[in-house]
Amino acid sequence: MTVAWAGPYATMLLADLGAEVIRIENVNIFPSMSRGMQARPSREFIGAQIAEVGGYPGREPGERPWNRCPFFNVHARSKKSVTIDIRSPRGLELLLKLAAISDVLVENNPMETLEKLGITWERLSAINERLIFARMPAFGNSGPYQGYRALGTHLEAFLGQTALRRYPDLDPSMNNTTFSSDFLGGTSAAQAVLLALMQRRKTGRGCLIEVSQAENALALMAEAILDWTENHREREPLGNRDELALQGCYPCRSDGTDKWINIRISTDAEWANLKRVMGSPEWADNPDFNDANSRRSRQDDIDIQIAEWTRDADAVELSRELQAYEVTAGPIIDHASAFEDEQLKDRGFFVPLSNEDCGEHLYPGAAWKSEQFPVQFDRGPVRLGEDNEYVYLELLGVSSDEYDRMKDEGALGTEYRL
Amino acid sequence: MLEGTKVVDLTGTVPGAFATKQLADFGAEVVKIESPLGGDPVRRLPPYRHDGGDASLRSAFFSYLSTNKKSIALDVAAPSGFAIVSRLVESADIVVDTFTSRVAGQLGITYEALKDLNPDIIYASITPFGRTGPYSEWRSCELTLYGMGGEMYSTGIPEREPLKMAGSVAEIESGAVAAVAILGALVARTTGLGGDSLDISCYEVQMSGIDRRSSALLGFQYTGEITPRRIGWSAGGFPAGVYPCQDGYFEISAGPPFWSRAVEMMGNPAELLDPRWTEPGANANPALKEEFDEIFLTWALSRTRREIWEAAQAAHVFVGPLNSIQDVTDDDHFRERGAFVEVEDAGGRLKMPGRPYLFTEGGWSLLHPAPRLGEHTDEVLKELAIPTRDADILRNAGVIL
Numbered sequence: 001m002t003v004a005w006a007g008p009y010a011t012m013l014l015a016d017l018g019a020e021v022i023r024i025e026n027v028n029i030f031p032s033m034s035r036g037m038q039a040r041p042s043r044e045f046i047g048a049q050i051a052e053v054g055g056y057p058g059r060e061p062g063e064r065p066w067n068r069c070p071f072f073n074v075h076a077r078s079k080k081s082v083t084i085d086i087r088s089p090r091g092l093e094l095l096l097k098l099a100a101i102s103d104v105l106v107e108n109n110p111m112e113t114l115e116k117l118g119i120t121w122e123r124l125s126a127i128n129e130r131l132i133f134a135r136m137p138a139f140g141n142s143g144p145y146q147g148y149r150a151l152g153t154h155l156e157a158f159l160g161q162t163a164l165r166r167y168p169d170l171d172p173s174m175n176n177t178t179f180s181s182d183f184l185g186g187t188s189a190a191q192a193v194l195l196a197l198m199q200r201r202k203t204g205r206g207c208l209i210e211v212s213q214a215e216n217a218l219a220l221m222a223e224a225i226l227d228w229t230e231n232h233r234e235r236e237p238l239g240n241r242d243e244l245a246l247q248g249c250y251p252c253r254s255d256g257t258d259k260w261i262n263i264r265i266s267t268d269a270e271w272a273n274l275k276r277v278m279g280s281p282e283w284a285d286n287p288d289f290n291d292a293n294s295r296r297s298r299q300d301d302i303d304i305q306i307a308e309w310t311r312d313a314d315a316v317e318l319s320r321e322l323q324a325y326e327v328t329a330g331p332i333i334d335h336a337s338a339f340e341d342e343q344l345k346d347r348g349f350f351v352p353l354s355n356e357d358c359g360e361h362l363y364p365g366a367a368w369k370s371e372q373f374p375v376q377f378d379r380g381p382v383r384l385g386e387d388n389e390y391v392y393l394e395l396l397g398v399s400s401d402e403y404d405r406m407k408d409e410g411a412l413g414t415e416y417r418l
Numbered sequence: 419m420l421e422g423t424k425v426v427d428l429t430g431t432v433p434g435a436f437a438t439k440q441l442a443d444f445g446a447e448v449v450k451i452e453s454p455l456g457g458d459p460v461r462r463l464p465p466y467r468h469d470g471g472d473a474s475l476r477s478a479f480f481s482y483l484s485t486n487k488k489s490i491a492l493d494v495a496a497p498s499g500f501a502i503v504s505r506l507v508e509s510a511d512i513v514v515d516t517f518t519s520r521v522a523g524q525l526g527i528t529y530e531a532l533k534d535l536n537p538d539i540i541y542a543s544i545t546p547f548g549r550t551g552p553y554s555e556w557r558s559c560e561l562t563l564y565g566m567g568g569e570m571y572s573t574g575i576p577e578r579e580p581l582k583m584a585g586s587v588a589e590i591e592s593g594a595v596a597a598v599a600i601l602g603a604l605v606a607r608t609t610g611l612g613g614d615s616l617d618i619s620c621y622e623v624q625m626s627g628i629d630r631r632s633s634a635l636l637g638f639q640y641t642g643e644i645t646p647r648r649i650g651w652s653a654g655g656f657p658a659g660v661y662p663c664q665d666g667y668f669e670i671s672a673g674p675p676f677w678s679r680a681v682e683m684m685g686n687p688a689e690l691l692d693p694r695w696t697e698p699g700a701n702a703n704p705a706l707k708e709e710f711d712e713i714f715l716t717w718a719l720s721r722t723r724r725e726i727w728e729a730a731q732a733a734h735v736f737v738g739p740l741n742s743i744q745d746v747t748d749d750d751h752f753r754e755r756g757a758f759v760e761v762e763d764a765g766g767r768l769k770m771p772g773r774p775y776l777f778t779e780g781g782w783s784l785l786h787p788a789p790r791l792g793e794h795t796d797e798v799l800k801e802l803a804i805p806t807r808d809a810d811i812l813r814n815a816g817v818i819l
Contacts, residue, residue, distance in 0.1 A: 009628040013595070017602035032675050037653050045674075048702045052572075052630055052645045053653045055637030070640050071633035110734075121778070143751040148731050152629070153651075154738025157669040162660065163740045164584035167574070172667050172740060173660040174575055177651050180587045183629040187594040192775045194601035195444050199419045199780050201608055211775040215757040218771035219436070219594075220587050221746065226478040227465035228743040229758075229769035235743065240561060240582050243464050247561050249570075249579040260580055262565040323556045330562035332580050334571040335638035335645060338625065346551040349622055361639040364626040368599040369548070371529065371615035373606060 003034045004151065005179060006213060007108030007136055008075040009186030014104070014193060015078040016366050016375045022102075022391060023081045024095065025384055027413045031109075033151075035066035035384065039416040051335075057358050066384050066416060067357035073381035074363065077353055081382040082391035083412045086117055091411060095119070097396055100128045103206075104193050108136035108185075108213075111147045121208040132196040132206040134189050140212035152179035155214050159221050168237045181217035188216045246271075246295045249332065250307045252315040260332040261315040263306065263322065271295065273325040278309050353380035385414035419780045420446035423604065426506050427451065427487065428494065428515035428527070432560075432586050433620050434544045435460050435483040436593025437600065438514055442486035443773075443782050446512075449798060450484070450789070451503060454491040454819035457791040460484075467765045474791035475765030482770045484788035485761065490799075491792030491819035494525055499817045504535055505802050511607070512540045512600060519549045529615035538613040540603045544596045548619030558620065564588040567624025569631040572645045580647065591627060592620035655701040656710055660740065663718040667740040668726050674701050676735060683733035684717050763787030792819040 001024045002008045008023075015021040030039040037053065038045065041061055046054030056068045066072075084098075085091040096119075099105055105124065107114060114120070124133050138155065139145035156162050156178060166172050192209045200206055218225065224235045240249045245266035252259040265271050268291065275284045283305050288294050295302060310318065315331035322329035333341060339350060339362060347369075354360035358381070366375035392398040392412070406412050423446040427438045435458070442448035452458045461480045475481055493499040507513055513532055515522065522528060522543070529541045543549055546558030564570045564582045574581035596618040603614040626632050630652065634645040650659030655673020657680055672680035681690045690713065700706055718726060723739035730737035741749075747769065752758060759772035761784060773782030795818050799809050812818045 005628045013598050017598075017605075033653075038675060042698070044699060044702075049654045050572075050634075050645045050648065050652055051637030051641050051643040052634035053637070055641040055643060055645075057640040059641055068640075070636040074632040074636045075628065139751060140755055143755045145751045149734060149736060150738055151671060151736050153671065154669055154736055157660075157667075157738030157740045158746075160741050160743045160746050161584055161587075162669060162738075163667070163742060165581070167578060167581065170575075171662075173662060174649055175660050175669075176573060176575075176648055177659075177669075177671065178569075178573060178583060179629040180583060180591065183591050183627050184594055186628055187591065187598055188774050190598045191440055191594070191601055192777070194598065194605055195419045195780075196777060197605050198601070198608065199777075203779070205779065207780070208778040209775060210777075212755070212757075215752065215755070215771070216774045218746070218752075218757060219774060220590055221585060221743070222482050222590070222771060223465055223479055223585050224743045225747060226482060226768070226770060228747055230465060230478045231468050233465070235584075237584065240579065242561070245559075247559070249561070249565065249581075251579070258571075260565070260571075262562045262570075264559045264561055319556075323553075326557065328557040328559050328562055330556070330558070330566045332565045332571050333567075335635050338635055339638075343547055343551045343553040343621065344625065347548055347619070347622070349625060358640070361636070363639070364632045364635050365622070367595050367618070367623045367626045369617040369619075370599070370603070371617075372612065373603075373614060 001105065001107035001109065003031045003109060004182070005071070005075070006152065006182040006185035007106055007189070009182065010134070010189035010193070011079065011106050012075040012077070013187065013190035018373065021079045022098070022387065023079055023382060024086070025081055025083050026085050027083045027385065027410065027415060027417050028085050030416050030418060035072045036069040039418060040065055062357060064357050064383070064415060067355060067381070073358065076381035077363065078378045079382045080387035080390065081385055082387050083385040083414070085411045088411060092117060094396055094398070096127055098391070099124050099131055101395065102128070102131065103197070104132045104134065106134045106189060106193065110149050111137050111141060125206065128206070130200060130204065130206045132193055132200065132209065134193050134209040134211065136185060136189050136211040136213055139214045141210050150214070152182035152185070153177040155181040155217055158214060159217055160224060161221060164224060164235060164237050166237050166239070168239050180220055181213055184217050184220055185211060185213040241299065244292065246292070246299055246302065248299070248303055248306070250310040252310050252313050252318065254312040258334070259315045261310055261313070261318055262330050262332065264328040265295065266292065268292070270327050273327050274322070277322055277325050277327065281305070281309070351377060353377060355380040355383055357383060383414065384416070385412065388412050388414070419444045423447070423512065424510040425449065425512045425514060426503065426510045428513065428517070429544065430459050431516045431544070432460060432463070432483070432589040433593035433596060434514060434516040436590050437544055437596040438487065439483050439485065440594065440597035441512070441600065448487045449506060449794065450487050450489045451494060452489055452491050452791060454493055454792070454816060457489070457491060461791065471766045472764035472790050475763055475788060478768055481761065481763055481765055481768055481788040485784055486786050487789060488794035488798065489789035489791055490795040492795070493817045496817045498812055498815070500526065502799070502802065502804070507532055507535045507539060510536065510539065512542065512604065514542045514544065514600065516544050518545055518555050520555055533613070538607060540600065540607060540613050540616070542596065542600045542616040542618060544593065544618045544620070546619070547621045549617045553621070560586045560589050563592070563620055563624060567621040568627065569629060569634060572630070572634060572647050574647045575649060576647045588624055589620070592623040595623045656707045657714055661715065661718050663721055663723055663726055665722045668723050669738045669740065670730070671736045677701060679733045679735045683729050683735045687713070689713060759784055761787045764790045795819060
C-alpha cells in the first residue's frame with residue numbers, strides 16, 4: 001500500500017530479491033505523486049514539467065496515463081497490481097484477507113489514512129501473527145510531530161541538508177528539490193523487513209516496523225551532525241568543495257554542450273600526477289600549491305586554471321586519462337550519456353522492459369549482481385489492476401459472479417473512475 | 419535480530435562501513451580486519467574529535483560508522499595473516515570487502531577461494547564500479563560517485579556547474595542498498611538455499627536510485643529529453659520551492675493539485691479565491707506566479723518557520739523549515755523519541771544518530787562502541803585457539819597489532 005517514492009522503492013527492492021509484491025490500489029482514489037501528479041493530466045500540464053515527472057512516452061498522456069508515468073513506472077517492475085476499494089466494508093474485508101495470507105504489508109501513507117479505515121497493527125496481528133507490518137511515517141507514530149506530513153525534500157529541509165546543499169554564494173531559494181531521504185527511507189524499510197523475516201524464523205511471530213523517515217535520514221547528515229555535537233561547529237555550505245581535498249566540477253564545453261568533469265586531489269602525489277597530465281604548466285609550479293592546505297586556501301586561483309585546461313577536453317576521455325594516473329575523476333553523466341556509458345553497457349545494466357500502454361524501453365536495472373540468484377524482472381511496470389483476476393479469484397477465492405458485480409459497480413477495475 | 423550471525427569485515431570505505439554497520443547494529447558479530455599500519459582509511463575521515471582520546475578514534479565519523487563492531491589489526495597480504503582470515507571465514511556467515519578485482523585477486527580473496535573454505539559463505543563485494551568492466555579499477559569519491567551515478571547533472575541552476583548534495587549522501591545510500599542485498603542473501607541462506615556472491619557497484623546503486631535519477635533516466639527513454647538544472651519543485655507550478663520568512667527559509671511544494679490547500683494555509687485571503695487562479699494553465703503562468711509570489715512573500719515574511727510549518731500541517735500542505743544542524747540536534751521530537759544516543763568510546767563521549775527504525779520486538783541496540791584499532795586482536799586469536807607464543811611471533815613480525 002505504498003505511494004510516491006520511498007515506499008514503492010522499498011517494495012521494488014523486495015521484488016528484486018524475489019518476493020511476490022502486490023500493489024493494492026483503488027480506482028476511486030488517485031494518490032497524487034504515485035501514478036502521476038494527476039489521474040488524467042492534459043498534454044499541456046505534463047508538457048510544462050521536466051522529463052523526470054511529465055516525460056510520459058512521446059509526451060502524450062495516452063488513454064491510460066496512470067500506466068505511463070516515468071516516476072511511477074521506474075519502480076513498478078516485477079510487481080502485481082490489484083484494485084480494492086478499501087473504504088467499503090467488503091473491500092476492507094478483502095484487504096484483511098489478503099493480509100492474512102501474506103508475509104509483509106508495507107505502507108507509507110500519512111499515518112491517519114489507514115487508522116481512519118481501522119487498519120491497525122492490533123487488528124492485523126490478530127488476523128495473522130506472522131505478518132510483518134512496515135509503516136514509514138514522515139516523522140513517527142509518536143512525539144510532537146506525530147502525523148506530520150512531508151515529502152523527501154521537506155525532510156531534507158528539516159534535517160539541514162537544504163541549507164548546506166547549495167552554491168556558497170547563492171541564497172537557498174535558488175535550490176531545486178532533491179529526495180535523498182526517500183532513497184534511504186525505502187532502502188531502510190526493505191532492510192527492516194528482511195531483519196524482521198530473520199527474526200520471525202526464530203520467534204514464529206511477525207512485528208510492526210516503524211521507519212520514521214526523518215530519523216532514518218539523520219544518517220545522511222551524520223558528518224555535519226557529529227561536527228556540531230562534538231565540536232559545536234555549524235558547517236558552512238561548500239558547494240562541490242571539500243573539507244580536506246581540492247575538488248570541483250570543471251567545464252568541458254568548448255563545443256557549447258553542457259559537459260563537465262569532477263576532479264578530486266587529496267594527496268601531494270595526486271597533485272603531482274595532475275600536473276603531469278596537464279603537461280606541467282608553469283602556473284602549477286607555484287610552491288604555494290605544494291601542500292593540501294595551501295591548495296585549498298588558493299582554490300579560487302587554481303580552479304580558474306584547471307577550468308581553462310578542461311574546457312576543450314572530452315570529459316570521459318579526460319577522466320580515463322586522469323584515472324590512469326591514479327587521480328580521482330569522473331564525467332558528469334547526463335541522461336543521454338548514461339545509456340552510452342561503456343561501463344554500464346559492459347555490465348548490461350539497462351534492461352529492456354515493456355507494458356502494453358508504453359511499449360518497450362530501456363529501464364535502469366538492478367542495484368546488485370548475484371551469482372546464485374541473479375535479479376530477474378518478471379515483467380515490466382505493472383498496470384493499474386492488471387492482476388485483479390489473479391488476486392480476487394485465485395488468492396482471495398471471490399466467486400466470479402461477485403467479481404463481475406464488483407467490477408460493474410466500480411469497486412474494482414483497470415481505470416480510475418475520477 | 420542477527421544474533422549468531424558472523425561477519426568478516428574487510429571494508430575500507432564509507433559505503434562498506436555503512437553496510438556492515440547495519441549488520442552490527444542489529445546483532446551480528448562483525449569483526450573488522452584492518453591494516454596494522456593506520457587501520458581502516460575511514461578512521462581518517464572528518465569530522466574529528468576535538469581533543470584527547472585514542473588516536474585511532476580521532477574520526478567521529480568512524481565512531482558513528484563502527485558501533486558494535488570488533489577490530490583486529492592484521493596484515494591480510496602476509497601469508498600468516500591470510501591464514502588467520504581463512505580461519506575466520508571458515509566459521510563466518512558473511513564476508514564483506516571493498517577491494518577492486520585487481521586487489522582482491524592479488525590477495526587471493528575470490529568467491530571460489532572463500533567457497534573452498536566455507537561452501538555456504540555469503541561474499542559481498544562493495545566497490546565504486548563493480549568487479550567487472552572498463553571502470554572496475556577507477557578511483558571514486560562522493561563527488562565523482564554522485565556526478566556519474568547520481569542526479570548531479572540536474573542539481574543546481576542552469577547558468578552554473580552541476581552541484582552535489584551536502585555530506586556523503588551517495589556513499590551512505592550505496593552502503594544501505596548493499597546491506598539490503600546482503601540481508602536478502604542471508605534470508606535465502608537461512609532458508610537453506612546456500613551462500614552467494616554479491617557484486618555491488620555503487621555506481622549502479624546510484625543509477626537505479628529513487629532520488630530523481632532513475633525517473634529522469636526513464637523520462638529520457640520515454641521522451642529523448644534531458645532533465646535540466648532548474649530552480650524549485652520538479653513537478654512545476656506554485657507555490658513551490660524555497661522561500662524566505664521572518665527567521666530564515668522554508669521549502670514548500672503546493673503546486674497543482676495542492677493549490678486550494680495552500681490558499682487555506684494562508685487563511686483563504688479573498689484575493690486568492692478569485693477564479694483566475696484556478697483557470698486551466700494558471701499555475702504555469704509566469705505573470706500570475708509573480709503576482710502570487712508578492713502576496714505569498716508578504717504572508718511569509720511576517721511569520722516564523724515554525725508558524726508556517728504549523729499552518730501548513732493544519733492544511734495538509736507539504737512544507738519543511740530549513741533547519742540548521744543545531745536545530746536538528748536540539749529538536750524536541752528527536753529528543754522525546756530518543757533518536758540520538760550518547761556513546762562513550764576510547765575517543766571520548768559523542769552524541770550521534772541512533773536507531774534508523776523501530777520494531778515492536780527486537781531491534782537496534784548499542785552493545786559496544788566503535789573499537790580502537792586492534793582492540794579485539796587478542797580476543798579473536800584466543801577464540802581461534804592460536805597460542806600466545808604464535809601470536810607474539812606474528813606481532814613481532816608486524817603481521818598483527
